[in-house]
Amino acid sequence: MTTPLYKKTVREIRDAVRSGALTAVEVTEAHLARIADVDPKVDAFTQIWTDEALAQAAAVDAKVKQGIDPGPLAGVPVGVKELICTRTGKTTCASKILENFRSPYDATIIQKLDAAGAVFLGKVNMDEFAMGSSTERSTIKTTKNPWNLKCVPGGSSGGSAAAISADECAIALGSDTGGSIRQPAALCGCVGIKPTYGRVSRFGLVAFASSLDQIGPLTKNVEDAALSLNTLCGRDPRDATSADLPVPDFTKALTGDVKGLRIGLPKEYFTEALNAEMREKVEAAVDVFKSGGAEIVPVSLPHTDYAIATYYIICTAEASANLARFDGVRYGYRNPAAKTVEEMYVLSKSEAFGPEVRRRIMLGTYVLSSGYYDAYYLKAQKVRRLIKKDFDDAFEKCDFVMGPTSPIPTFEFGAKTENPLEMYLADIYTISVNLATLPGISIPCGLTASGLPAGLQLIGRPFGEETLLRAAHCYEQTSGTTLGDPPIA
Amino acid sequence: MEFEAVVGMEVHVEINSKSKVFCGCSADFHAGPNTNVCPVCLGMPGVLPVLNVDMVNKSVAVGLALNCAISRWSKLDRKNYFYPDMAKNYQISQYDLPLCQNGWIEIDLDGQTKRIGITRAHIEEDTARNTHTIAGNQSGVDFNRSGVALLEIVTEPDIRSAKEAFAYLTALKQLLQYLDVSDCNMEEGSLRAEANISVRPVGQEQFGTKTEVKNVASFSGVFKAIEFEIARHIKLINSGGKVVQETRGWDADRGITVPQRLKESAHDYRYFPEPDLVPIVVDEAWEQRIRESLPELPAARRSRMGTQYGLSAYDANVITLSQDTANYYERVVAVGADAKKAANWLMGELQALLSAAKQEITDCRVTPADLAALIGLIDSGAINGKMAKDIIAEMFETGKAPQDIVKEQGLSQITDTGAIEDIIRKVLADNPAQVGQFRSGKEQVFGFLVGQVMRATQGKANPALLNDLLRRELSRQEN
Ligand SMILES: [Zn+2]
Numbered sequence: 030m031t032t033p034l035y036k037k038t039v040r041e042i043r044d045a046v047r048s049g050a051l052t053a054v055e056v057t058e059a060h061l062a063r064i065a066d067v068d069p070k071v072d073a074f075t076q077i078w079t080d081e082a083l084a085q086a087a088a089v090d091a092k093v094k095q096g097i098d099p100g101p102l103a104g105v106p107v108g109v110k111e112l113i114c115t116r117t118g119k120t121t122c123a124s125k126i127l128e129n130f131r132s133p134y135d136a137t138i139i140q141k142l143d144a145a146g147a148v149f150l151g152k153v154n155m156d157e158f159a160m161g162s163s164t165e166r167s168t169i170k171t172t173k174n175p176w177n178l179k180c181v182p183g184g185s186s187g188g189s190a191a192a193i194s195a196d197e198c199a200i201a202l203g204s205d206t207g208g209s210i211r212q213p214a215a216l217c218g219c220v221g222i223k224p225t226y227g228r229v230s231r232f233g234l235v236a237f238a239s240s241l242d243q244i245g246p247l248t249k250n251v252e253d254a255a256l257s258l259n260t261l262c263g264r265d266p267r268d269a270t271s272a273d274l275p276v277p278d279f280t281k282a283l284t285g286d287v288k289g290l291r292i293g294l295p296k297e298y299f300t301e302a303l304n305a306e307m308r309e310k311v312e313a314a315v316d317v318f319k320s321g322g323a324e325i326v327p328v329s330l331p332h333t334d335y336a337i338a339t340y341y342i343i344c345t346a347e348a349s350a351n352l353a354r355f356d357g358v359r360y361g362y363r364n365p366a367a368k369t370v371e372e373m374y375v376l377s378k379s380e381a382f383g384p385e386v387r388r389r390i391m392l393g394t395y396v397l398s399s400g401y402y403d404a405y406y407l408k409a410q411k412v413r414r415l416i417k418k419d420f421d422d423a424f425e426k427c428d429f430v431m432g433p434t435s436p437i438p439t440f441e442f443g444a445k446t447e448n449p450l451e452m453y454l455a456d457i458y459t460i461s462v463n464l465a466t467l468p469g470i471s472i473p474c475g476l477t478a479s480g481l482p483a484g485l486q487l488i489g490r491p492f493g494e495e496t497l498l499r500a501a502h503c504y505e506q507t508s509g510t511t512l513g514d515p516p517i518a
Numbered sequence: 519m520e521f522e523a524v525v526g527m528e529v530h531v532e533i534n535s536k537s538k539v540f541c542g543c544s545a546d547f548h549a550g551p552n553t554n555v556c557p558v559c560l561g562m563p564g565v566l567p568v569l570n571v572d573m574v575n576k577s578v579a580v581g582l583a584l585n586c587a588i589s590r591w592s593k594l595d596r597k598n599y600f601y602p603d604m605a606k607n608y609q610i611s612q613y614d615l616p617l618c619q620n621g622w623i624e625i626d627l628d629g630q631t632k633r634i635g636i637t638r639a640h641i642e643e644d645t646a647r648n649t650h651t652i653a654g655n656q657s658g659v660d661f662n663r664s665g666v667a668l669l670e671i672v673t674e675p676d677i678r679s680a681k682e683a684f685a686y687l688t689a690l691k692q693l694l695q696y697l698d699v700s701d702c703n704m705e706e707g708s709l710r711a712e713a714n715i716s717v718r719p720v721g722q723e724q725f726g727t728k729t730e731v732k733n734v735a736s737f738s739g740v741f742k743a744i745e746f747e748i749a750r751h752i753k754l755i756n757s758g759g760k761v762v763q764e765t766r767g768w769d770a771d772r773g774i775t776v777p778q779r780l781k782e783s784a785h786d787y788r789y790f791p792e793p794d795l796v797p798i799v800v801d802e803a804w805e806q807r808i809r810e811s812l813p814e815l816p817a818a819r820r821s822r823m824g825t826q827y828g829l830s831a832y833d834a835n836v837i838t839l840s841q842d843t844a845n846y847y848e849r850v851v852a853v854g855a856d857a858k859k860a861a862n863w864l865m866g867e868l869q870a871l872l873s874a875a876k877q878e879i880t881d882c883r884v885t886p887a888d889l890a891a892l893i894g895l896i897d898s899g900a901i902n903g904k905m906a907k908d909i910i911a912e913m914f915e916t917g918k919a920p921q922d923i924v925k926e927q928g929l930s931q932i933t934d935t936g937a938i939e940d941i942i943r944k945v946l947a948d949n950p951a952q953v954g955q956f957r958s959g960k961e962q963v964f965g966f967l968v969g970q971v972m973r974a975t976q977g978k979a980n981p982a983l984l985n986d987l988l989r990r991e992l993s994r995q996e997n
Binding site: 112113114120122127130132133134136231232233234235236238239240266267268269270346347349350353354355356358360370374394397398399402406 | 557560561562563564565566567568569596598600601602605606607608659786788789790793794795796
């Protein structure tokens with residue numbers, strides 16, 4: 030039996046399309062059919078761009094026919110998170126306030142992917158404005174975890190992770206502010222990488238917390254992540270915070286060995302907070318690296334306990350300003366009952382922002398208020414520097430840090446929505462990475478007894494994506510822990 | 519009780535960069551509403567600001583000209599408040615680490631100079647403009663101005679009167695124009711001045727309660743508004759009242775200030791560092807590059823030109839008020855005109871013509887070379903001063919060279935002794951009574967006779983020659 034087209038990797042698709050062995054239209058049609066088949070159960074996609082996708086695919090095929098280079102991602106089907114601006118379709122951020130918003134421009138990464146020959150199948154679900162860890166905060170629909178349809182896919186890039194896990198596309202774009210790529214990747218059993226802050230242009234990513242946000246790909250395997258980064262990374266003159274560094278061919282880093290690499294295991298990541306089964310999986314992964322010739326070094330990240338508090342001060346402060354523009358003046362929802370300017374603001378925002386978004390705007394407004402600024406925002410900035418220093422110190426002893434991505438596997442719908450603090454704990458291992466502006470990757474490291482994926486997180490030095498990809502790829506090739514297919518038809 | 523006023527000024531200057539400060543849009547806000555806009559200056563979702571380097575260069579130039587220290591490291595901050603003219607509902611500005619700090623500027627007070635301290639000059643973005651239609655009960659927002667580069671310049675509370683405030687604005691505008699960083703057009707809002715005013719008993723160290731005056735559209739308006747506020751404060755205090763700290767608007771029609779309802783009613787701007795921009799790092803080499811590119815500044819030019827051309831302090835001041843006038847003057851002298859005469863003609867006749875026509879010297883049709891030629895014609899005796907005044911008016915009107923006007927209109931001065939003598943004899947014969955009066959000692963009648971002869975020559979007689987010949991003829995006839 031041949032592998033169905035929708036199971037093919039980025040590498041396989043683009044090689045076949047470039048050589049003419051497959052047409053981009055065939056690939057696109059296969060994925061659209063897969064979406065039609067499984068998405069009614071998974072609900073990852075919020076918009077499906079059938080006509081536009083087929084037209085893009087046809088353009089790729091025309092290039093191949095004419096002998097024009099169709100690009101390094103020729104014919105690769107992509108799902109786009111709802112908060113990345115596209116001229117095609119809507120950019121809703123899964124919020125009522127932007128439910129009919131159409132962006133007048135394409136994000137830089139959309140332009141890059143388009144130029145690379147990728148085909149956009151549509152948009153995928155997320156927590157409203159990326160604020161959440163379960164995608165339950167979406168106002169559009171409820172995305173399910175393909176491994177257990179009663180459970181959440183993680184978040185905020187839950188639609189991206191579920192779409193990859195259910196083989197609905199080959200690359201799903203996500204964004205990661207505190208774990209929003211890595212945590213859903215872990216919960217859905219796929220690969221998700223958050224590049225170093227500044228690696229990928231943020232122009233066209235609707236901002237949640239500007240100093241933490243970073244775009245990254247979710248893919249079926251590590252090599253696909255490397256191929257995606259080859260196109261996504263690089264300096265963008267429209268993003269002053271993007272790094273002016275050369276972009277390597279990330280696939281060259283995939284040597285297949287980890288000999289001599291020093292892996293730091295932070296003791297703070299292996300406490301009671303970590304679910305026993307997850308711990309077991311991670312420890313088994315450590316053994317795989319050990320037998321591959323890597324050296325395991327104990328390290329300490331002493332300020333880990335302060336990460337959540339620090340994160341929720343900084344991200345809410347920035348969000349309170351970033352979301353101020355959704356005021357009903359130029360675009361977005363405007364409450365028709367408003368009679369004054371102030372009413373327009375208050376009524377529109379109160380009605381069209383969901384409870385978690387309102388909570389964070391209020392928190393952020395509070396921590397920036399005069400009289401509280403020093404105690405909260407300024408102190409959080411200081412602790413942020415200490416957290417970064419923890420990693421700098423650890424990297425004196427090791428080449429990357431490793432641990433679990435999430436303390437727990439996926440959970441049932443509604444289990445944590447009533448208690449925001451409990452939800453915030455889902456990100457305890459991921460948010461430090463954003464605070465320290467480091468790269469982090471989550472890869473699958475087995476299934477729990479009840480058949481739920483566990484995720485292994487590798488955290489690298491600034492712009493050390495190559496080391497992470499090398500180690501993750503080696504693990505993927507040698508561990509023998511492939512998850513197999515999720516139990517959806 | 520005697521009071522003294524304490525005034526500090528905040529001036530917003532629109533810097534004449536071609537594009538806006540954080541996007542590539544043209545900064546020309548005269549275009550049709552919402553035509554010079556893009557997703558960035560409209561505050562669309564997902565956009566990011568990128569700082570315009572030209573704005574940094576020009577701001578550093580202003581800072582250096584104001585004797586400020588240029589921060590090696592400064593940052594931009596978000597100033598949060600809601601208003602429909604704010605695209606993002608925060609303004610990108612500089613809060614605690616401005617680009618330029620601790621400078622001063624010298625102002626001229628009837629020949630005396632005084633130093634006004636400059637607290638800071640910082641980069642920020644302009645807001646959009648709201649317009650309200652009463653008929654349709656609608657409001658519109660024009661975002662052409664949203665994101666135009668602004669430099670805010672703040673003084674120390676060193677100003678003591680409306681007159682000093684006026685002198686400060688004059689000196690600042692002159693400096694900005696010399697640097698060619700702004701058109702400083704107050705009516706169009708490219709220069710906006712706000713004054714913080716308080717009064718205190720003479721000798722008291724502590725400041726009184728201040729009021730802030732906004733919405734002033736001219737320098738004279740600033741002068742009047744400050745005078746009004748000072749008087750209002752003193753009157754209030756003398757009558758046992760208290761000054762309320764508030765923002766007041768200047769009502770030019772009524773000549774009074776009125777309390778203003780603030781658009782940003784909440785005063786907590788919740789400033790925090792702008793995470794979308796990297797710090798502004800101006801190293802020594804960069805600062806030096808700008809320093810070397812600075813033009814000769816007003817004070818230096820004033821003193822150089824005074825010495826070089828032997829001008830009085832007053833003349834040097836007037837001529838260097840604008841760089842264009844000073845350049846014009848130096849060109850007139852460069853082609854050989856006498857320095858003092860050039861100054862007189864420039865500040866006198868030519869300036870009068872320019873003022874009457876509401877023209878700038880840069881648009882003037884009288885070239886520096888032609889003005890020099892005109893002065894040369896007087897010096898050589900070819901024409902007299904009175905003729906020259908008519909000729910310059912013609913030059914101003916048509917742009918013709920003075921020699922051509924003289925030729926075309928036959929305006930050459932009569933220097934032919936015989937011809938003038940003939941006319942003198944005729945005038946004396948026609949005015950026997952006045953001749954008699956002169957002979958009986960009435961010297962002032964001489965002027966009348968000169969006038970008669972001049973009129974008979976249609977003003978063309980060489981005045982010195984005429985004088986000599988008339989005296990000679992009167993004494994000859996007597997003998
Ligand atoms: Zn613009």
